Amino acid sequence: MALDKKAYEALEEIVGPENISEEPVILDGYAFQQHHGTEQAYGGLFCPRPEAVILPETTDEIQTIVRVCNRYKLKVKPHSTGWGFWAAPSSEGIIQLDLRRMNRILEIDEENMYAVVEPYVISSQLQAEAMKRGLNCHIIGAGGSCSILASTTSMVGYGLSGISTGFGGRNLLGAEWVSPLGEALKLGSLGSGAGWFCGDGPGPSLRGILRGFIGAAGGFGIFTKVAVKLYPWPGPPEMPIQGVTPNYYSPLPENIRDYTVTFSGSWDSFADAWYKISEAEIGYVMGKQISAFGSKTAVAQFLTLSNPDLDNDDIPELLESPDVRELTEELTGPTFQLTIAAHSSSDLEYQTKALEKILEETGGKIHPLFADPGMEELMHVMMIKVDRNNLIFDAAGRFGTSFGIFSIPDTLVGVAKAGEEVKRRHIEKGGLMDDGGESTWGGPYERGRIGGHLEELFQYDPHDPKSWQAAWNYLMDAALTVATKGWPPGLSLLPALALSEEKRAPFFAVAGEVIDLLRWQGRIKRAFDPNIVSDPGHYITVKEAEGK
Amino acid sequence: MALEDYKADMERCSRCSYCKWVPLAQVKSLRFAQVCPSIWENNFHSYSAGGRLTAALSLLEGRVDYSDKLLEIIYKCQMGGACDVSCKVARHLEPYQSMLELRAKAVEDGQLLPQHIPVIDGLRKEDNMLQKLKADRGKWAEGLDVKNITKEKAEVYYHAGCRYSFDEDLWPISRGAVNLLKRAGVDVGIAGKDEVCCGGRAYEMGYQSELTKYAESTADMLKIAGAKILVTSCADCYSAFKVLYPKVGINLGVKVMHITEYLNELIKDGRIRFSKSLPMTITYHDPCHLGRLADPWIAWEGVEKKVLNQLIVHEPKKVWRRGANGVYEPPREILNSIPGLKLVEMQRIKEYAWCCGAGGGVKEAYPDFAIRTALERIEEAKSTGAEAMVTACPWCERNFKDAIKPSGDGLKIYDILELVQQAI
Numbered sequence: 007m008a009l010d011k012k013a014y015e016a017l018e019e020i021v022g023p024e025n026i027s028e029e030p031v032i033l034d035g036y037a038f039q040q041h042h043g044t045e046q047a048y049g050g051l052f053c054p055r056p057e058a059v060i061l062p063e064t065t066d067e068i069q070t071i072v073r074v075c076n077r078y079k080l081k082v083k084p085h086s087t088g089w090g091f092w093a094a095p096s097s098e099g100i101i102q103l104d105l106r107r108m109n110r111i112l113e114i115d116e117e118n119m120y121a122v123v124e125p126y127v128i129s130s131q132l133q134a135e136a137m138k139r140g141l142n143c144h145i146i147g148a149g150g151s152c153s154i155l156a157s158t159t160s161m162v163g164y165g166l167s168g169i170s171t172g173f174g175g176r177n178l179l180g181a182e183w184v185s186p187l188g189e190a191l192k193l194g195s196l197g198s199g200a201g202w203f204c205g206d207g208p209g210p211s212l213r214g215i216l217r218g219f220i221g222a223a224g225g226f227g228i229f230t231k232v233a234v235k236l237y238p239w240p241g242p243p244e245m246p247i248q249g250v251t252p253n254y255y256s257p258l259p260e261n262i263r264d265y266t267v268t269f270s271g272s273w274d275s276f277a278d279a280w281y282k283i284s285e286a287e288i289g290y291v292m293g294k295q296i297s298a299f300g301s302k303t304a305v306a307q308f309l310t311l312s313n314p315d316l317d318n319d320d321i322p323e324l325l326e327s328p329d330v331r332e333l334t335e336e337l338t339g340p341t342f343q344l345t346i347a348a349h350s351s352s353d354l355e356y357q358t359k360a361l362e363k364i365l366e367e368t369g370g371k372i373h374p375l376f377a378d379p380g381m382e383e384l385m386h387v388m389m390i391k392v393d394r395n396n397l398i399f400d401a402a403g404r405f406g407t408s409f410g411i412f413s414i415p416d417t418l419v420g421v422a423k424a425g426e427e428v429k430r431r432h433i434e435k436g437g438l439m440d441d442g443g444e445s446t447w448g449g450p451y452e453r454g455r456i457g458g459h460l461e462e463l464f465q466y467d468p469h470d471p472k473s474w475q476a477a478w479n480y481l482m483d484a485a486l487t488v489a490t491k492g493w494p495p496g497l498s499l500l501p502a503l504a505l506s507e508e509k510r511a512p513f514f515a516v517a518g519e520v521i522d523l524l525r526w527q528g529r530i531k532r533a534f535d536p537n538i539v540s541d542p543g544h545y546i547t548v549k550e551a552e553g554k
Numbered sequence: 555m556a557l558e559d560y561k562a563d564m565e566r567c568s569r570c571s572y573c574k575w576v577p578l579a580q581v582k583s584l585r586f587a588q589v590c591p592s593i594w595e596n597n598f599h600s601y602s603a604g605g606r607l608t609a610a611l612s613l614l615e616g617r618v619d620y621s622d623k624l625l626e627i628i629y630k631c632q633m634g635g636a637c638d639v640s641c642k643v644a645r646h647l648e649p650y651q652s653m654l655e656l657r658a659k660a661v662e663d664g665q666l667l668p669q670h671i672p673v674i675d676g677l678r679k680e681d682n683m684l685q686k687l688k689a690d691r692g693k694w695a696e697g698l699d700v701k702n703i704t705k706e707k708a709e710v711y712y713h714a715g716c717r718y719s720f721d722e723d724l725w726p727i728s729r730g731a732v733n734l735l736k737r738a739g740v741d742v743g744i745a746g747k748d749e750v751c752c753g754g755r756a757y758e759m760g761y762q763s764e765l766t767k768y769a770e771s772t773a774d775m776l777k778i779a780g781a782k783i784l785v786t787s788c789a790d791c792y793s794a795f796k797v798l799y800p801k802v803g804i805n806l807g808v809k810v811m812h813i814t815e816y817l818n819e820l821i822k823d824g825r826i827r828f829s830k831s832l833p834m835t836i837t838y839h840d841p842c843h844l845g846r847l848a849d850p851w852i853a854w855e856g857v858e859k860k861v862l863n864q865l866i867v868h869e870p871k872k873v874w875r876r877g878a879n880g881v882y883e884p885p886r887e888i889l890n891s892i893p894g895l896k897l898v899e900m901q902r903i904k905e906y907a908w909c910c911g912a913g914g915g916v917k918e919a920y921p922d923f924a925i926r927t928a929l930e931r932i933e934e935a936k937s938t939g940a941e942a943m944v945t946a947c948p949w950c951e952r953n954f955k956d957a958i959k960p961s962g963d964g965l966k967i968y969d970i971l972e973l974v975q976q977a978i
Contacts, residue, residue, distance in 0.1 A: 027598060029623040031609050035600035038608040040569050051565055052617070061597050087571055088599070106597055111584050130581040150578040151571050247579050250878040251905050252643040254579040303862065314878075318646055319871040322861050393578035396570045396644035402864040403566035439864035467864050469562040 009057040013078035017060055017101065020070045025061040025107070032059055036102045040399075041091035042406045042466075042481060043544070045474040047505055053094035056083065056102035063107040065182060065190055065230040072188040072228070075101055075539050082186075083541040084228045086125035086153030092161065092223035092500075096543020103228065111135060112231065113202070119236040120179055122202050125155045125229065130391065132234075134244070142239035144171035147447065149395040159229045160221040162410075162497065164459060165392060166293035166343070168451040169284075171237045175217055176452070179205045179233035183216060186227050186535035194233075202233030215530055219412070220499065225545025226531055240349045245390065248383075253311060254393070255383035261348040263358065264386050266296060266376030269340045269369060273422065276340030277415035279368040283344070284454025286364065288357040290347035291389045293449025296376065297341045298463050299398065300441025305334040305375060307401065311394075312381050318401060333375045339444055340422075341373065345389050402439040402465035406477055407447075408484035410461035410497025415450075417493070418460040422446040424491065425462030428484050432464075437476020439465035461497055495523070503544055524550045557610060557655040562858070563647040564611035573603035573637035573649060576906040586901040586934050589640060591909050591927040592631040600627045603637035603649035610656045620665045628653075628660055629667045630923060633758045633914030634842035639877040639905045646866070646874065657760030667759075669919035674761055681750040681768075682716040683918075692746030694718060694725045700732050701743035703779040708743030710735065710816075711781040711808070713772075713795075715788030716751050717948035723955070724948050730975045731787045731813055737978075738825040742785075745775065754794025754843075759915040762802075765794065769804040776808050787813040787971060789947035790913070792881075793843035800851040812844055814946050814970060818884040821891055828977040831894035836968070837940040838885060838897060839931060839954075840907035841947035846877030877905040885946050885970055892977045898938045908934060910950035917953060928957035932965055942966035944973060 009028055018026050027033070033055040044053050057080065062068045068084075075082050084103040085093035095102060105125035111132060112122040116139050121132055130150030132143045146157040146165040157163050159181065163174015171177070180196030180203070193216070196202050197209030205213050216226065240261055249255045258264060269275040283289055296304050306324040310316040316324070324330045346361065348354035364370065375381060388394050398405045408429075411421045422444065430443040441464070450458035462484065466477040485498040502510045528550035531542065535551070542551035575581065576589045588594045593602040600609050609627055612618040631653070638650035660666075676685035694714060701708045712735065718728035735742045750772065753765035776784065784806060786792050795810040820826045852873045859869055882904045889897045902908045911917070911927025932954065935943040943965060945951055954967045 025597070027623075029621065031612060031618045031621065031624045031627060032598050032600050034612040034617055035598060035605040035608050038567075038569065038611070040567065051611075059598060089569055089571065104597070104599065127584065128575070128581075128587070130575070130578045131584040131587050134581050134587070135584050149570070150581065151575060244582060245579075251577060251639055251876050254577065254643075256579075303865070317871070317874060318865070319867045321865060322867060387579050391579050391581075394644045396568055396572060399566070399568040399570070400645050402866060403562070404568070433863065436863050440862040465864060467566070467860075467866070469565045470864075473864055 010078055013074065013080060014058060016074045016078070017058065017071060020067050020074070021060055021062055026058055028058040030055070036104070037094055039091045039094040040404060040468065042474060042477050043500065044091040045468070046478045046509070047091070051468060053091055054097055054100070056095045056100050057098070059102045059104055061104050061107050065184060068103070068184045068228050068230055069188045069190055071101070071103065072184055072186065072539060076188060076537050081539055081541045082228070084224050086156040087128060087151060089148060089152060090161065092544035096541055100541050108230065114139060114236070116141065118203050120202060120233045121236055122231060122233045123154050124231055125153055127154055128152060129154050129157070130393070133391065136236050137239050137241070137245070138243045140239055140243070141236040142171065143234060143236055144168065144174065144177050145392040146174055147392070147395060149392045154234055155229055155232045158232055158234050159217050160223055162220055164448065164451065166295055166389065166449050167291045168449060168458070169289045169292040169453060172235060173451040173456070175213070175219065175221070177235040178213060178217070179203060179235060181216070181229055182231040184228040184230055186537070186540040218527065223544050225542050226535065226540050238349065240347045241390070245387070247387065250314065253314060253384060254387055255380070256387045257383055258386055261354050262386070263346045264382050264389065265344045265361070266373040267342055267344060267365065267370045268336050268373050270371070271339045272369065273340045273419040275368040275370065276342070277419045279364055279370050280415040280450060280454065280458070282364045282368065284450055286360040287453050288346060288360050289344050291343065291345035293342055294447050294460065295343045295389065297337055298445050298447035300439070300465070301338045301444040302334065302440065302442025303401065305337055306330055308381070312384050336373055338442070342449065343385065343389060398463060398465070403467040403469055405463055405465045406481065407461045407463055407497055408481055409488060410459060411488065411493050412457060412459040412496050413494070414457050418448070418458065421460050421493065422462070424487055425484065428487050429462060429464060429480060432476060432480035432483065435476060437466060437473045438480060441465060459496065503547065507549065528553055555651065555655065557652065557659045558614060560648060560652040560655060561611065561614060563649070563652055564607040566647060567604050567607045568645065569604055571602065571604065572640045572644060575640060576902055577640050577643045580906055582901045589636040589902065589906055589908065591634070591911060591930070594930070595923055595926060596630060601630065603641060603653065606653050606656060607649060610652060620660070620663065625660065625665060625667055628656055629915060630920055631914055632842070632909045632911060632916045632927065634909035635846045635877065636842070636906055636909065639846050642874060642876045654758065657758070658762050661760035667915070667919055670759055670915055673915070673918050674756060674759070674764070677751060677756055677764060682720060683751055683755050684716050684720045686720045689747060691719050691749055694728050695732065695744055695746055698729060698732055700736065703743035703745050703781060704748045704775065706743060707780045709741040709781060710743070710783045710785055711776060711779060712742050712744050713784055713786040713788070713791055714744065714749060715786060715791040715948065717952060718788060719749065721948065721952060724951065727948070727969045727971050728787060730971050734817065734826065734971070734974065735785070738820045743779065743781070748775070752791040752794035754790050754798055755915065757794070757798055758913070765798055766802050766804065769799045769802065773804055773806050776806055781808055784808045784810050785813055785816045787948070789841035789844035789848070790949055793847045796848055797851045800853065812881050812946070814885040814888060815881060817974060818888050821888060826974070826978070828891070828893055830977050832892055832973060832977050833894040834942060835896045835898055835940045836889065836942045836944050837900050837935045837938045838889060839910065839935070839943050839945040839950060840882065840904055841945055841950045842907070842909050842913060844946055845880035845882060845907055846905045848880040849875045849877050850879060851875070880905065888970060888974065889944065892973060895973070898940055900934045900938055902934065910945070910953045912949040912953035917949070924953055925957045928953045929961070932958060932963065936965055942968055944968045944970050946970045
């Protein structure tokens with residue numbers, strides 16, 4: 007569909023000709039979004055092209071854009087850093103808002119420990135500025151290149167520092183939100199003129215509505231500013247980075263320790279340790295990171311990271327080495343990384359002693375490879391700065407995630423086992439990379455008080471349509487397993503949202519809870535978005551948005 | 555390799571936007587975290603390396619055809635290669651090589667950027683990139699008592715390059731380089747008016763065959779002259795000799811050194827000694843072509859294959875160039891050896907340094923963009939508290955000086971050779 011000339015002119019008048027485009031080659035830059043959802047929903051590597059891309063700079067401009075779209079019956083799809091198919095349009099008739107010109111940190115309140123940011127501030131930037139003040143922010147698993155605003159408002163929001171820095175959605179304090187009708191709403195304490203410090207008031211708290219648990223993925227208005235919580239950082243104001251690209255490392259200060267803990271294959275011990283670490287209130291970063299690269303391949307891949315002479319091409323040979331086999335065997339299954347960052351010498355003593363006792367009680371062991379100082383310093387950067395999680399795309403070209411259940415450790419152990427079992431069946435068919443089967447990623451939030459999550463990662467090649475079909479076959483099997491087991495849908499909901507009604511029917515047939523969720527979300531959305539101006543396609547689908 | 559050979563890279567791009575930022579481990583502030591001038595200036599995603607991979611994929615798949623906008627996307631980029639460094643922190647992709655091939659395809663398909671046409675015409679006619687007369691090429695060296703390598707044998711061939719040969723403001727630097735070499739007792743010669751362009755910049759603009767022509771010409775000249783070492787003060791030329799010539803299979807038969815590498819050795823050997831103190835706080839700008847784009851070429855010819863169902867490996871093993879092996883330390887060692895100088899670093903340095911703005915045909919086609927890019931670097935230099943920014947490339951120096959002059963800014967711009975001369 008061609009964009010109405012008058013509509014384009016109205017939009018152009020808001021931002022100026024240099025900040026809007028309907029050139030096909032520009033539009034394709036926004037239609038290309040890596041994700042297994044893209045491949046299945048749209049039959050290739052491109053989502054639908056937006057009708058135009060617009061680059062607003064202020065909340066006022068966004069309000070005007072949304073009103074123009076209401077007038078001309080256009081839809082809007084905003085993105086901040088824009089990573090994942092949900093950042094792209096789901097159909098024709100959509101104006102893409104790229105918010106990259108809104109890139110300021112508006113405030114860092116050291117005393118009250120929060121920062122106010124615009125959409126295009128990435129986590130790495132906020133972290134760098136926060137660390138100068140003895141503070142740190144939560145960084146989601148997707149890594150430091152992601153918008154801090156999007157990861158608190160719009161898409162899930164878990165990172166491995168969750169044990170001490172919370173969960174994306176719960177770190178959201180005040181928010182400025184342009185509704186699908188073009189109103190600028192101020193939420194939380196901001197709504198009563200009391201500042202940004204509290205998401206639940208005094209003032210209107212709509213945190214549950216505006217994002218729910220997964221996030222509205224840009225399908226429900228546009229967030230223009232948010233306040234996010236900051237947390238104490240006992241490390242240096244600037245982490246000293248050494249080494250040669252790509253293997254940057256950072257020496258550990260006296261008060262920071264990194265551990266990779268294994269449990270001789272016992273998931274029960276893994277869960278016990280998780281509970282005990284939560285009860286002891288120790289740890290700065292905790293979660294399954296290394297083994298998420300594959301129980302079979304992770305050790306070899308990390309060896310290539312720590313040695314500039316090695317590369318992915320060396321992985322097959324490394325896997326044949328008896329030493330690597332032994333190290334791999336020790337890392338298989340239940341493992342996690344734990345960073346202790348202490349605020350005093352007595353705190354350090356307490357945390358290290360508590361960990362020693364927990365390991366003694368649960369049979370946990372420190373993995374020898376990752377206790378090596380060189381590897382420890384490499385991991386230290388990865389765990390604190392979350393600078394290389396994109397590595398998960400590297401081995402096969404792309405990765406996907408499944409299960410993604412949010413619960414308590416005992417349930418999550420079941421999730422990990424089920425994930426491995428289902429994935430192994432699909433690995434045998436050849437389309438997925440043989441990573442060994444077990445490659446769960448995740449960890450606890452808020453000292454484990456609100457549980458945590460594990461998601462089963464898988465790797466495939468987007469260059470090979472047979473491989474992305476295999477990925478999808480696995481995903482649907484995984485989603486059905488989640489529904490059949492009666493687990494909450496978690497991330498398994500995401501791929502289904504991309505599908506046509508016909509394609510997702512088998513999944514929805516067993517997922518009554520999911521359908522209820524979508525119905526509720528549809529009701530809420532209709533109340534705020536009667537003209538369906540916010541592209542609902544990667545959120546609840548058009549059908550639910552229309553209430554049909 | 556042709557553009558089509560990088561199609562898998564285009565499809566495997568994770569759209570993570572790492573290419574827009576310095577390596578995330580190296581982010582030190584909100585202000586100086588971006589690394590790609592093209593996306594910084596133009597904002598639409600297509601102006602990033604990832605966006606160009608998508609544009610190339612769209613072109614190859616027939617989703618888009620050539621247009622003025624596509625040409626702007628292709629050419630409004632300095633080809634500084636910082637995107638490639640940041641991408642390769644986590645991925646095994648070749649965004650920089652893909653972008654070079656996208657330009658080459660555009661030229662091959664007759665899709666020329668109008669602003670580049672007179673530059674290339676000038677190159678073909680006069681053997682230089684500055685649209686000057688070939689006959690004037692040797693003027694920079696008039697009055698210098700130095701061997702002409704086309705007539706006499708010399709151990710070291712000093713290659714001035716187009717910018718140093720024709721930019722009169724910079725002649726004291728190229729003349730100073732020769733004098734320094736002579737003072738240290740080096741048996742040095744130049745080619746004067748017979749010197750030709752390295753062809754590197756034309757190659758980066760998509761005119762790849764020009765490079766081969768000049769590479770063969772220079773190789774022939776050096777063979778006759780019997781030189782053992784080629785020394786140049788131009789980072790662009792250095793990168794062409796060190797990386798692009800081996801890439802197209804031409805061996806100059808000499809050791810290629812940047813003047814900073816050579817001088818550093820002379821200083822360490824005691825053949826150049828400093829007698830004056832320069833009490834000044836300076837910062838150093840890593841030229842792209844002396845840094846990440848000087849990472850020596852590693853030839854690879856082979857195939858991609860899969861193991862463990864989908865794990866991508868190469869046969870034979872592919873060694874990846876990630877910008878780690880550029881010339882980073884010699885200039886710093888020289889600066890640190892000059893009495894009185896205090897070197898303070900900017901936030902974006904070495905393999906993730908911000909570009910000066912002049913490269914890739916941008917200064918020729920989009921001069922305003924080139925200046926804005928330089929001004930961004932000047933801001934970063936000023937944030938260190940330095941009185942001067944030092945560089946080691948005439949294109950960088952020219953662009954910084956062009957940017958700073960109208961602004962009336964007090965920051966001084968030096969080539970490293972100027973400081974060496976002052977301290978002697």
